[in-house]
Amino acid sequence: MDYIPALSDAFLIKTKLSGSKFYLDGQLIAGTLLDDDEKSLLSLSEYANYLRYIRLTTTAQIIADGQSGFGNPMNTYYAVQELERSGANAILLGDQTYPMNLPNLEVTSELDFFGKIQASLDARENPATTIMAQLDGISIYGVQGLQDRIDTLHRLGIQQIALGALQQATAKQLTLIFAHNSDLGLLLQPEGIGPEMAASLTPAFIIDTQVTLKARASYQAKLGQFMQTQQAGMTKEVAHESR
Amino acid sequence: MKADNMRQAFKQAVFQKQQALAMIVAPDSLSARVAESVGFKAIFAAGYATSASNLGLPDRGIADFGIMLNKCREIVNAVNIPVFADADTGYGNLANVARTVRSYEAIGACGLFLEDQKWPKRCGHMAGKSVEAPEVLAEKIATAVAAREHEDFLIMSRTDARQVYDLDEAIRRSKLYHEAGADMVFIEAPKSIAELQRIATAFPDVPLMANMIEDGATPSLPTQVLGQMGFSIVVHPTALTYAQTFIDEQVLKNLKATGTTDATKAQMVTFDKFNQFIGLDKVNAVEARYTPEKIAALIGK
Structure with missing residues (x-):
């Protein structure tokens, strides 16, 4: 099982926490720049600009966040060009509607999604740039719908497929799907299943978008403590100097 | 590449x-x-x-x-x-x-x-x-x-x-x-x-x-x-910067004075010619490759 953390800070990526591959999660960037969890607030050009900074700091493989393609298949075509030339090694493209909005999950039509997938494949300059698919709609299209989409993606030449928006309630169905598709990966997401359950499904890879968010929460608490300590030190210093 | x-x-x-x-x-x-x-x-x-x-x-x-x-x-x-x-x-x-x-x-x-x-x-x-x-x-x-x-x-x-x-x-x-x-x-x-x-x-x-x-x-x-x-x-x-500034000024002075661009239209590229030059057909062709009909045919649905 390939473990792929979601990261966005250059200094964390440099500490080699990322291993050889990481997911440059738009949600983390939206948190840093906008204090908001909603990645779809970031436009393609803003995200690509950030990606170019990160690209120059690491030789690790970067999986770029293609969201839901930033519009229709034509938009996806130009988005993939932009992400590739900004340094993405792989682009993860989801089947939600545009703009994607996880709390109110809506999936786009199959024809729109597969159009975006084909457009992504056609848009690449380098055939080594990987197009990855993210299927978020198991709660909407069910196991059969999921299997159909996986089969079509395979036919289009997509080798890396990740399931997202996974819930405890659908665990049994998930077991079935992973048993049938040995190349399937999954996304560990803030509101979804935990690491233990994810591992029990024996996916080919896990993109962990929980870990940095968890680390950030504890970092925030620690920062508050450190600021208090620093300020206490300053008060002592002032008292000392005035004597 | x-x-x-x-x-x-x-x-x-x-x-x-x-x-x-x-x-x-x-x-x-x-x-x-x-x-x-x-x-x-x-x-x-x-x-x-x-x-x-x-x-x-x-x-x-x-x-x-x-x-x-x-x-x-x-x-x-x-x-x-x-x-x-x-x-x-x-x-x-x-x-x-x-x-x-x-x-x-x-x-x-x-x-x-x-x-x-x-x-x-x-x-x-x-x-x-x-x-x-x-x-x-x-x-x-x-x-x-x-x-x-x-x-x-x-x-x-x-x-x-x-x-x-x-x-x-x-x-x-x-x-x-x-x-x-x-x-x-x-x-x-x-x-x-x-x-x-x-x-x-x-x-x-x-x-x-x-x-x-x-x-x-x-x-x-x-x-x-x-x-x-x-x-x-x-x-x-500097040639293009100076040329742009010159023509911008000509067109805008005239527009300001007359309220229309009729008098300077001859110094402009036309709508159709510009769209052709800027590659509108190419972008439209990209969009046309991924219509629902074409994708349905591609995936056999």
């Missing part, structure tokens, strides 16, 4: 000795597309035009690394001919220079020049320039050469010492910069044909650039003539 092809095409054009490469400074992607469409083989993304088009300000060192890099990147992405970059002083110390080189390589530029002015710099033909000691740029050039990933990403030295000192000092410095690793040499603002000839004589084997700024310090000569003198690149840095 496009970036590899562009670097190779530029290097080839610069090092062949038949004729000088005519390089035009494009203030933006649109003007770069126009230049490409009329047959120019190289674009220069440079400070005078970018300061004007992005900031509405003169070339006085206010347009910084971020603005210059982004402008160059937009132009690189818009055309299929090499784009050379004006990297001013490298924007700080040697660490800045290394980052500047890596960044311009990453966006697909074919090379860049670094100059010996003190920051904030000025356009090479403006009064009041000052230059660093020659060792400063020599070190920057060596750093740039060491930082580049591709040998065919060409580094040019630029000296502004002609105006501050004299041509001898400018030539002496440029020899030092060439020894430090500069692939090409640019001596800014020679004041006569005789000075241009002296520069050509001083560097018989190094590609040289001549800068033809309208009303600048250097006499205006045709690209072919400069090529025969021994210059490899002839750049026009």
